[in-house]
Amino acid sequence: MAQASLDAKPAAQPTRFERAFKDAFIAALVMLGLSVPILALRAEQNMSNEVILIPRPWLVVICCLIVFVGRLLLGLFVFNRAPGAKPLVETPSAVKTAWAKFAPYAAQVGLGAIIAYPLVALYLGGPQGAIKWIDNFGIQILIYIMLGWGLNIVVGLAGLLDLGYVAFYAVGAYSYALIATKVIPATFPDLGVWAFWICLPVAGILAAMWGVILGFPVLRLRGDYLAIVTLAFGEIIRLVLINWVDFSGGYAGISSIPRPSFFGIPFNASESGFAARFGLEFSPIYRTIFLYYVILVLALVTAFVTIRLRRLPVGRAWEALREDEIACRSLGINTVSTKLTAFATGALFGGFAGAFFAARQGFISPESFVFLESAQILAIVVLGGMGSLFGVVIASIALVGGIEILRELDFLKAIFGSDFDPTQYRMLIFGLAMVLMMLWKPRGLISHREPTVFLKERKSISGSLVQEGHG
Amino acid sequence: MEVFVQQLINGLTLGSIYGLIAIGYTMVFGIIGMVNFAHGDVFMVGAFIALIFFLLLSTWFGWALIPALMIVLVLGMVFTGLWNWAIERVAYRPLRGSFRLAPLISAIGMSIFLSNLIQVVQGPRNKPVPPMFTQSVPLFTENGYTVAIGYKQIAIMVITVVLLAVFWYIVQKTSLGRAQRACEQDQKMAALLGVDVDKTISLTFVMGAALAAVAGVMYIMYYGVVNFSDGFVPGVKAFTAAVLGGIGSLPGAVLGGLLIGLIETMWSAYFSIDYKDVAAFSILAIVLVFLPTGILGRPEVEKV
Numbered sequence: 177m178a179q180a181s182l183d184a185k186p187a188a189q190p191t192r193f194e195r196a197f198k199d200a201f202i203a204a205l206v207m208l209g210l211s212v213p214i215l216a217l218r219a220e221q222n223m224s225n226e227v228i229l230i231p232r233p234w235l236v237v238i239c240c241l242i243v244f245v246g247r248l249l250l251g252l253f254v255f256n257r258a259p260g261a262k263p264l265v266e267t268p269s270a271v272k273t274a275w276a277k278f279a280p281y282a283a284q285v286g287l288g289a290i291i292a293y294p295l296v297a298l299y300l301g302g303p304q305g306a307i308k309w310i311d312n313f314g315i316q317i318l319i320y321i322m323l324g325w326g327l328n329i330v331v332g333l334a335g336l337l338d339l340g341y342v343a344f345y346a347v348g349a350y351s352y353a354l355i356a357t358k359v360i361p362a363t364f365p366d367l368g369v370w371a372f373w374i375c376l377p378v379a380g381i382l383a384a385m386w387g388v389i390l391g392f393p394v395l396r397l398r399g400d401y402l403a404i405v406t407l408a409f410g411e412i413i414r415l416v417l418i419n420w421v422d423f424s425g426g427y428a429g430i431s432s433i434p435r436p437s438f439f440g441i442p443f444n445a446s447e448s449g450f451a452a453r454f455g456l457e458f459s460p461i462y463r464t465i466f467l468y469y470v471i472l473v474l475a476l477v478t479a480f481v482t483i484r485l486r487r488l489p490v491g492r493a494w495e496a497l498r499e500d501e502i503a504c505r506s507l508g509i510n511t512v513s514t515k516l517t518a519f520a521t522g523a524l525f526g527g528f529a530g531a532f533f534a535a536r537q538g539f540i541s542p543e544s545f546v547f548l549e550s551a552q553i554l555a556i557v558v559l560g561g562m563g564s565l566f567g568v569v570i571a572s573i574a575l576v577g578g579i580e581i582l583r584e585l586d587f588l589k590a591i592f593g594s595d596f597d598p599t600q601y602r603m604l605i606f607g608l609a610m611v612l613m614m615l616w617k618p619r620g621l622i623s624h625r626e627p628t629v630f631l632k633e634r635k636s637i638s639g640s641l642v643q644e645g646h647g
Numbered sequence: 648m649e650v651f652v653q654q655l656i657n658g659l660t661l662g663s664i665y666g667l668i669a670i671g672y673t674m675v676f677g678i679i680g681m682v683n684f685a686h687g688d689v690f691m692v693g694a695f696i697a698l699i700f701f702l703l704l705s706t707w708f709g710w711a712l713i714p715a716l717m718i719v720l721v722l723g724m725v726f727t728g729l730w731n732w733a734i735e736r737v738a739y740r741p742l743r744g745s746f747r748l749a750p751l752i753s754a755i756g757m758s759i760f761l762s763n764l765i766q767v768v769q770g771p772r773n774k775p776v777p778p779m780f781t782q783s784v785p786l787f788t789e790n791g792y793t794v795a796i797g798y799k800q801i802a803i804m805v806i807t808v809v810l811l812a813v814f815w816y817i818v819q820k821t822s823l824g825r826a827q828r829a830c831e832q833d834q835k836m837a838a839l840l841g842v843d844v845d846k847t848i849s850l851t852f853v854m855g856a857a858l859a860a861v862a863g864v865m866y867i868m869y870y871g872v873v874n875f876s877d878g879f880v881p882g883v884k885a886f887t888a889a890v891l892g893g894i895g896s897l898p899g900a901v902l903g904g905l906l907i908g909l910i911e912t913m914w915s916a917y918f919s920i921d922y923k924d925v926a927a928f929s930i931l932a933i934v935l936v937f938l939p940t941g942i943l944g945r946p947e948v949e950k951v
Contacts, residue, residue, distance in 0.1 A: 209729045213696040213722075214765070217703065219774050227774060229702050235768075337748055339755075393936045400682040400751055404886065405935045408928040411883070415928070419921040547879070551755050558752050604763040610756025611738045618742060618749040 196251030204244035211236045286569065290318075290472065294465045303461040310464050312580050315471055315536060319529055320576045322475040324556040324568035326525030329482060331554065332563035333491065334518035335498025337403040339550050340410025343390070344383040344523035346417065346545035348530025351379040353430040353540055354423075372436035372535050376528060383527020384520040391519035395512055398501065410550055417542045429541025436535045438466055467536055474532060478525045479565050485521070494518055498563075548603070552576075555606075559613050561620030570621055579606060649789040654916045655909070660800045660869065662908020663807035667862035668885035669892070669900035670814065671855025677831050677895035678851050679743065684754035685734060687882015688761035689856050693727035694863030694873045695765055698774055701867075712779055720806075720864055724857035731856030732849055740845070758878070765875040775872045803865045810861060811901060814854065818897060827851055831895070880924060884911070887931040893944025902942060 216236045217229045278285075293314055297306040323345065330338045355378060356371040367374060390409045394402055417424045424430070435443065443450045443463035451458040485491040493514045496504050505511055534540045556575055560567025579602045613620075668690050675683045700722045704715040738757045742749045780798040787794055818824035826847045829837040838844045866881070867873050888907045892899025907927065914926045934941070 206729070206733055209726065210733055213699045213726055214692065215768050217699050218769055219695075219699055219702060220770065221772070221775075225775075227702060227776065229699065229706065337751070393932065397935060397939070399747060401890075401935050401939060403751060404682060404890075405932050408883070408932045408935075412925055412928045412932075415922070415925045419925070548759065551759060554752070555756070558748070600767055601763075603759055604767055607756045607758070607760030607763060611753050611760065614745075614749050614753040614756065615738070615741050618745045 193252065196248055199251050200244050200248035203247040204240045207240045207243040208236065211239050215239060283566065286566075294468045298461065298465070303459045307461055307464050310461075310468050312583075313577060314468050315464070316580060317572050317576045318468070318471040318475050319533060319536075320553065320556055320572040321569055322471065322478055322529045322532075323526060323553045324560065324572055325475065325478040325482060325565060326522050326529065327553050327557050328522075328560075328563065328565065328568055329485075329494075329525070330518050330522035331557050333482070333486065333498065334494040334515065335562075336515060336518060337399070337554075338406045338519075338522070339403045339547070339554065340390070340406035340408070340413075341522070341526055341553055342545045342547070342550040343410040343413040344387060344526030345530040345533065345549070346413055346542075347383040347386045347523075348379040348527030349534040349540045349544070350417065350424060350430070350530075351375065351382045351527070352531035352534045353433045355379075356434045356535075357430060357432065369437040369440050369442050371434045372531070373439070376531050379531035380524045380527040383530065384524040387519040387521075387523025387526075388516050391516045395515055407547065407550070410545075410547060414542050414545050417545070424542075427541060427543075429539060429543075430534075431539045433534050433538050433540070435463065435538060436467065436470065467532075471529075471532055471536075474525075474528050478528075481521075481525075482565065490514065490517055495563075551610075552606070555610050555613075559610075559620055564620065567621050575606065575609070649787075649792045649794050650916060652786070653792075653794045654912045656794070656796050656800060658909035658912035659905060660803050660908070661912060662888075662905035663803050663901075664862045664865050664869070664904075665881065665885045665888045665907050666901035666904025667807060667810070667858045667865070668881060669888040669904045670897060671859050672886050672889040673892070673894050673896065673900040674827075674851050674855050676889070678827060678848055679739075679750075681739070681750045682754070682886070683739075683852075683855075684751060684882075685738075685757040685761060686855065686859065687880075687885065688758045688878035689727060689731050689734070690859040690863050690866075690881060690885075691873070691875065691878030692730055692761055692765065692863075693723055693856065693860030694866050694877065695769060695774075695875075696726045696730075697723040697860065697864040698776060698867055698873055701776065716779075716864070716868075720861060723860040723864055727856045727860035727863070728853035731852045731859075735849055735852040740848075758882075762875050762878055769875065771875065773872045773874045776867055778871055779868060799868050803869065806861065806865070807901075810858065811897075814858070815897060817854070823847070823850060880927075883931065884927050887927060887934065890931070890939070891934045891941055893941030895945070896941070896943045899941055899943035 216233060217231055219227050220230055222228050294306070294310045297309040297314070300306070301309055323341070326344075327338065327341045330336050330341070352372070352375045355375045360367055360371050360374070390406070394405050397405055418426055420426075437443065438450050441448070441450050441453055443460075443466070445458045446452065449458065450456075450462055456462070486495070493504070493509045496507075496509060497511060497514055497518075501511060504514075533544070537544075552575070556568055556571045559575065560569070560571035582602045582605070668686065671686045671689070672683060675681060675686070697719050700719045701715060704710040704718060705712070710718075734757055738753045739750050742753055780802065783795040783797040784801070785793050785795045818827060826837065826842045827850075829840070829842050830844055830847050834844050837847075862881075863873075866877070884907055885904065888903035889900045890903070891906060892901070892903030907930070910930060911923050911927060915923045918926075
């Protein structure tokens with residue numbers, strides 16, 4: 177190897193290639209051990225309901241080869257690099273200088289792109305083709321951006337790790353669904369078209385109330401314990417929704433939830449519908465585009481409120497709480513109200529998103545509010561860089577968009593055979609991405625934390641020096 | 648009375664399984680202060696490894712039940728230990744010393760990865776095993792209801808007690824156990840005194856996984872079926888058990904496991920079977936909020 181000969185080392189020392197080869201060989205052996213029972217044999221029920229084993233030796237061989245080659249390449253080119261290979265002072269690359277020039281305008285450009293997105297999709301795909309792109313990608317990603325921003329208040333600003341955020345999403349969705357299908361038709365039938373606009377604030381307020389109710393018991397907890405208790409609360413709410421059939425419909429959920437109207441004008445094919453009123457040809461695309469802008473506005477409200485709250489005393493108290501709870505208390509900050517407002521504000525936006533979700537789907541069931549959703553929202557906040565609004569956007573596009581893209585990868589079927597289903601692998605890839613992201617950038621993509629208050633001069637906190645999330 | 652005694656037996660059996668999983672949580676938390684969120688899924692992987700080895704031995708090689716199970720127990724412990732070793736090496740060790748939520752998030756990712764890996768490579772459907780040890784010993788009859796203890800229940804409890812004795816011995820009397828307890832108190836000081844901290848932590852993960860694998864064998868023996876999603880709820884219950892008993896304490900984990908098993912069966916028998924998981928999660932929340940040190944745990948001193 178060329179690199180090996182460059183190292184001026186005694187001959188008795190194993191060369192870099194030898195070391196990497198040995199390392200890769202051991203890694204492949206471990207992989208063999210890992211894959212032998214689980215990958216090599218598949219337990220499958222046959223026609224007469226007996227469980228039989230189907231051997232798949234090739235899978236094991238392929239996995240071991242991948243691990244061997246991967247580890248060898250890593251060992252040769254990434255790990256154990258000779259010292260001095262890295263320059264002490266990093267010269268800014270062309271990409272970095274270009275980014276530095278672009279960065280101040282990133283928010284405006286991004287916002288413009290997001291606002292123009294459905295119209296561009298409509299122009300490119302036509303009314304039929306655009307629905308999928310606006311609904312599956314646009315609305316889906318925006319829901320997660322909004323949830324991410326909502327959770328960001330709790331996790332990113334106040335530093336309270338919440339693994340049960342989906343509970344508030346569920347509260348919002350069920351509030352809207354129950355009020356719109358049961359209360360409004362029974363009491364105010366005339367207001368049917370306005371159901372969404374009436375229930376949206378109600379759903380948010382109910383969710384915020386639940387945020388306070390669930391926040392009270394966990395005030396004393398911190399770190400991992402807090403995370404586990406919030407997870408338990410999320411699961412309790414979901415299990416109650418499953419089992420309290422009279423109230424929530426159980427597993428069957430609630431269907432035919434009224435869809436939102438264009439401020440009183442319904443989206444249907446009738447005379448008084450949206451298309452007829454505005455002299456357009458009826459198409460479901462108008463509702464989809466409208467929904468896109470509704471969630472966009474809701475998400476932007478979340479971002480706006482977050483940005484403004486950070487400048488208020490309560491926002492500064494959140495950030496102080498995130499950095500050090502004990503210091504907070506000794507400086508006279510009321511940690512009880514600080515924590516509860518964080519929970520309530522986060523839950524409020526979760527509730528809004530939930531009401532929107534129910535209105536968009538027209539059907540909800542407890543299946544939509546499993547722990548995995550909480551993990552996904554948390555992953556978005558963490559991968560984006562806790563506390564960073566822009567990072568949440570990037571992470572949502574990458575994670576949610578990436579998962580949706582997997583559905584579209586039909587060409588993989590041509591490579592791996594017709595029974596290959598790429599959507600099967602999405603959560604697998606998602607879990608792996610979460611681990612790899614933590615290994616690569618534990619503090620997320622955008623990980624610098626600038627204090628909003630500072631003395632005399634702005635000093636950025638070096639992320640690795642400060643222990644975040646201590647409170 | 649007769650129903651109560653029967654539920655007591657069932658609860659203790661279930662509690663033994665939870666207790667064995669809980670030891671993995673408690674040992675890992677004790678040594679590196681981290682909630683190993685993926686431990687429930689390691690238990691599920693252990694159950695699958697056991698299932699596959701059991702089928703391999705019984706259907707391909709035609710072994711008899713009892714020797715097959717004993718070999719399965721050993722192989723399951725070895726291979727699940729290897730899995731957890733690899734998980735710790737890849738997903739947790741590089742994050743040691745990183746900011747404190749990083750390992751937890753990495754563990755959540757690992758948990759999602761493991762359950763979906765099993766779904767992809769083994770299929771989403773339930774995997775049944777033929778019923779084994781169906782006989783039971785009748786204890787007494789009251790009001791026409793015979794209270795009986797099944798052979799498999801006896802086997803589960805006996806294996807649990809034996810393993811506990813072995814692990815208790817390892818932690819209290821061997822040099823490995825001494826190293827573990829040293830790392831638990833102060834990793835830096837232990838390293839200065841010549842304890843290989845990395846190796847000790849790795850072995851802790853292997854030991855926890857080995858016990859989870861035994862719980863996995865018992866789980867398929869007891870329920871006769873396993874599914875890729877079976878890791879989450881037993882994992883959470885076992886974590887509850889670990890906290891209830893006092894996290895970091897080995898006998899506490901087993902005590903907590905038995906209590907959780909008893910509460911779950913009694914709740915199902917006397918209140919409502921639908922809400923049994925709600926009960927478990929509520930206990931988790933109540934214990935963490937009001938009794939965070941657990942029954943046998945030491946109170947943690949807050950250092951500024």
